[in-house]
Amino acid sequence: MTVRHPQERGAALLSVLLLVAVMAVIAATALDRLTLATRIAGSAATVDQGRAYAFAAEEIALRRVGELVRRDAARLTLAGGWLGRDFTLPLPGGEGRARLSDANNCFNLNSLVAETAPGRFSQRSGAVAQFTELMTLLGIDRGEAMAIAGAAADWIDSDSNDGPLGAEDGVYRAMQTSYLPANRPMVDVSELRAVRGVSAKIYARLKPWICALPVTEPVRLNVNTLAPEQAPLVAMLVPGQISTADARAALAARPADGYGSAVRFWQARSLERVKPSQDVAEQAGVNSRWLALTTQVTMGDGFLTAHSLIDANGGAPAAGQVPPVIVRRDWGEAD
CATH class of the missing domain: 1.10.40.60 (EpsJ-like)
Structure with a gap:
């Protein structure tokens, strides 16, 4: 018979306990990684679904812009309350919000x-x-x-x-x-x-006050959608000749159905003394080629923001010839 020393039994027990501890650490690490992988997969699925909903919002917006163009290809006004208004999109397990704004009303750096x-x-x-x-x-x-x-x-x-x-x-x-x-x-x-x-x-x-549109044409504002608070954009058109107060007054005096033409705008009482050149006068237009769509999708704990730039002309020289198109899309919050 082999006689085992009592200390040998303690060493064997210690080895078993150490092996159990190592296996527990490995199991915990594997479980943690599995949980992380599950969350990543779930987040990826949520993002993909959110993007699909954002694309759907774009299609709705394109149809809406197309309707506005068909209504009057030569003039875009605030009629219908479409500008700067949040439209709620009920979604399964979440909610979407879409907002259209006039991307013409800014200084285009290009x-x-x-x-x-x-x-x-x-x-x-x-x-x-x-x-x-x-x-x-x-x-x-x-x-x-x-x-x-x-x-x-x-x-x-x-x-x-x-x-x-x-x-x-x-x-x-x-x-x-x-x-x-x-x-x-x-x-x-x-x-x-x-x-x-x-x-x-x-x-x-x-x-x-600034933007970077995909064209290098001179700035062309839409005085039918400009807010009075955006008066500096009008005042900049003729440097040193228009005060912000006069520009704000002209925008505040806008008819309910908007100005019919750039000529009518420059005939506003507060701007009567200003005589801009024809090229500059046309920079205060009554139509908009560029529109911006901001879409926010919330699904559970997930949140996705998309910024889309719409060309109402669809790339054509004038509105109404072809349907509007998306020309640029950015994901995430703006800087």
């Missing part, structure tokens, strides 16, 4: 340049002056505003030559964190943060 040849962009001095005026009306120092407008135009134009008060390659290379200007139209307004002179404070002040 209007700082004109496309003189395919893929070639040169500065548009009139737009630079208007951007400077808008910043001044918003309380930014005029000298600082001129420098930002010049640098923004240089950021987009195709050449590498410094414009008046502008900034090209040499300026950005000399910075502590060096980089180069894009020399192409902006895709998102957040690109303005990279332009020389644009601080976080200035960007926050400008953001509600």
